Amino acid sequence: MRTAVFADLHDNYVGLTAVLDDAQAQQVDRFIFLGDAGHQPRILAALQARKISCVYGNWEVSGLRRLSGPLAEWVSSWPALIRENGAAYCHAAPEMPTPLPTAAAAAAWMRPGMSWSALFPRLHQNIDALWNALAWMQSHNVTVLFHGHTHVQMAWIWNPATNKLRSLAGPACIKLSPDERTIVGVGSAGVPEDGALRYAIYDEIAGVVDLRRVEPSHMEFFQLKRHR
Numbered sequence: 001m002r003t004a005v006f007a008d009l010h011d012n013y014v015g016l017t018a019v020l021d022d023a024q025a026q027q028v029d030r031f032i033f034l035g036d037a038g039h040q041p042r043i044l045a046a047l048q049a050r051k052i053s054c055v056y057g058n059w060e061v062s063g064l065r066r067l068s069g070p071l072a073e074w075v076s077s078w079p080a081l082i083r084e085n086g087a088a089y090c091h092a093a094p095e096m097p098t099p100l101p102t103a104a105a106a107a108a109w110m111r112p113g114m115s116w117s118a119l120f121p122r123l124h125q126n127i128d129a130l131w132n133a134l135a136w137m138q139s140h141n142v143t144v145l146f147h148g149h150t151h152v153q154m155a156w157i158w159n160p161a162t163n164k165l166r167s168l169a170g171p172a173c174i175k176l177s178p179d180e181r182t183i184v185g186v187g188s189a190g191v192p193e194d195g196a197l198r199y200a201i202y203d204e205i206a207g208v209v210d211l212r213r214v215e216p217s218h219m220e221f222f223q224l225k226r227h228r
Contacts (some may be wrong), residue, residue, distance in 0.1 A: 004028040005089065005186050006199035007148025010059070012037030012190030017045060019189040019199050022214045026201055032082065034148035034186065035091035039063045044071055054078045056103035057091035057149060058120050064107045076104035085204060086178075088142045092120035092149040093133050122148045124185065134158050134165075137181045144182045144209065146200065153198040153211055155189030170198060170211030177207075184209055 004023035009016050023031065031050065035057020047054060048071070056078040066188045067075055080096055082089040097118055100106040106119065121129035137145055138160055153170035158181045168174070176182055187198025197214040 001030070001203045001214035002028045003202045003204070004031045004133075004182075004199060005034065005146045005202060006031070006189040007034035007057070007091070007186050008036045008151055009033075009038055009043055009190035010036060011040045011043060012023070013040065013043055013046070015188075015190040015197050016043060018214050019128050019197055020050075020213065023199065023201065026210075026212075028201060032146070034146065035078075035087060036148065036190075038190070039066055041071060043066070044075060048074055053082060055082055055089055055091055056106065057078060058116050060103045061106045061110060061119070064103055076102060076107075078103045080106070083140075083142065086141065086143040087202065087204070088137070088140075088145045090145070090147050092147055093123065094136045094140075094142075094145060095132065096144060101128070103141055104147060120149055122150050123147060123156075123183065124152055124154060130156065130183070134181050137183070142181070142182060143178055144176055144202070146184045146186055146202070148186055148188070150185050151188040151191060151193040153183055153192075153200075153213075154185050154196060155211065156183045157181075158183075169194070170200075171213040172211045174209040174211070175207060176209065182209070184211070185212075189214075 006019050031052045033052050033054040035055050036059040123130045156167045158165045186200040189197050189199050192198050201210040
């Protein structure tokens with residue numbers, strides 16, 4: 001099973017199509033989206049039409065009340081976490097401070113003045129949140145965790161036996177080990193902080209994560225600049 005994992009479109013339809021086209025050229029079997037699609041219905045409709053599995057991010061929580069009808073019902077049901085076969089997928093961190101299993105539950109829980117960082121810490125800036133995520137992986141027997149939110153493509157690899165933690169930036173190819181815990185920030189498919197569009201391909205059978213960089217065409221690049 002080859003899974004393309006992407007995040008943080010922020011209303012960038014050009015970025016969505018560029019990443020989907022690149023992933024399909026790599027012969028992926030499915031897609032998982034890690035939240036922050038934006039507020040344009042056509043972005044959400046495109047994800048729904050392709051039957052892409054999604055987890056909610058802060059944009060889904062804050063923008064849920066703007067949606068209506070079947071699209072709102074669908075986004076309301078997005079989970080906070082997808083977990084399967086030693087892998088997990090979330091927007092920012094695998095654990096929420098309270099039971100918030102869906103976007104609708106998170107939207108109902110948030111109140112004016114609440115900090116978004118309580119739900120969505122930035123792992124590349126918050127070392128405590130990073131170690132909490134690694135501890136969660138160890139206790140739940142999760143080998144690899146994918147997240148978005150930071151708009152930066154990088155990975156952390158922790159060996160529990162030696163307690164050594166190392167990091168690397170994409171693009172790169174990571175060979176996973178069952179004796180290690182690997183956290184993968186897939187980067188942004190819409191508004192990247194590190195240049196080109198970013199996403200990851202997870203090959204479950206080979207045990208490999210490919211951190212990919214997508215260079216859009218000249219016209220796509222012009223359209224992308226208009227989004228920033």
